[in-house]
Amino acid sequence: MKLTVKDLSMEFEQKVVLKGINYTFESGKIYALLGRNGAGKTTLFNCIASDLQATTMEIELDDGVNVRNQLLQEDVGYVISTPVVPDFLTGREFLRFVLDIHKIDYTKEELDGYFDYLIIDEADRDILMKNYSHGMKNKMQMLVNIITKPSILLLDEPLTSFDVVMAEQMKQMLRDIKKDRILIFSTHIMELALDLCDEVLVLHDGYIQEVNMEDLSKDDVKTKVIEMLSEETL
Numbered sequence: 001m002k003l004t005v006k007d008l009s010m011e012f013e014q015k016v017v018l019k020g021i022n023y024t025f026e027s028g029k030i031y032a033l034l035g036r037n038g039a040g041k042t043t044l045f046n047c048i049a050s051d052l053q054a055t056t057m058e059i060e061l062d063d064g065v066n067v068r069n070q071l072l073q074e075d076v077g078y079v080i081s082t083p084v085v086p087d088f089l090t091g092r093e094f095l096r097f098v099l100d101i102h103k104i105d106y107t108k109e110e111l112d113g114y115f116d117y118l119i120i121d122e123a124d125r126d127i128l129m130k131n132y133s134h135g136m137k138n139k140m141q142m143l144v145n146i147i148t149k150p151s152i153l154l155l156d157e158p159l160t161s162f163d164v165v166m167a168e169q170m171k172q173m174l175r176d177i178k179k180d181r182i183l184i185f186s187t188h189i190m191e192l193a194l195d196l197c198d199e200v201l202v203l204h205d206g207y208i209q210e211v212n213m214e215d216l217s218k219d220d221v222k223t224k225v226i227e228m229l230s231e232e233t234l
């Protein structure tokens, strides 16, 4: 599967944030998106997820059989660092709701299996999610995206609230699912990008540049990324 983003620009009233993004993302790889604060990483995700109307953008999704020029809502999963879950539902009610609307059959054991997988304590499964910690809300958000299997998964700094055990488990899960999905992962943690991701992309001055990592050590890549992000303009 391939997702091609062409001529993506995004201009807010006072500021041009994205000037011309052209890139083809492929399934089987995890892409790290690095950029300075305010570079436009979230804006880029919002445009791909149609949460924002880009000023200009063309899209091509090639699943190997068909090519489409529009993304459907179910094509894109979006995990944001500040998770939004319905506070008035318990974790179990929310999960049931998600499974029901996606017409996925489940037994009580399978439902508990999802919570077990995410290491959500039995005592927490039937309390309102408004009482969940930030990390627990994030887990629920991640779980929805595991269950619904969107072709494109946008992850905006998703691991920062997870404890070390959960973060490792999530990294492994992302490696496991990358074969059939396009995964784009924004982070400020360079070690995480280099550990988890197959390609490193730098968003700077409104454009994306791929970091050629061939024959480079991790330290060399880090130096290169910092140099790229420090440039006044590309």
Ligand SMILES: Nc1ncnc2c1ncn2[C@@H]1O[C@H](COP(=O)(O)OP(=O)(O)OP(=O)(O)O)[C@@H](O)[C@H]1O
Binding pocket: 012, 013, 015, 017, 035, 036, 037, 038, 039, 040, 041, 042, 043, 044
């Ligand atoms: N709805 C909006 N209206 C006006 N300006 C916006 C809007 N959304 C984002 N911006 C501006 O776009 C720029 C990019 O913001 P964005 O959140 O995409 O950056 P980011 O790379 O995700 O930053 P960070 O790493 O700090 O999270 C910022 O200058 C921001 O103020």
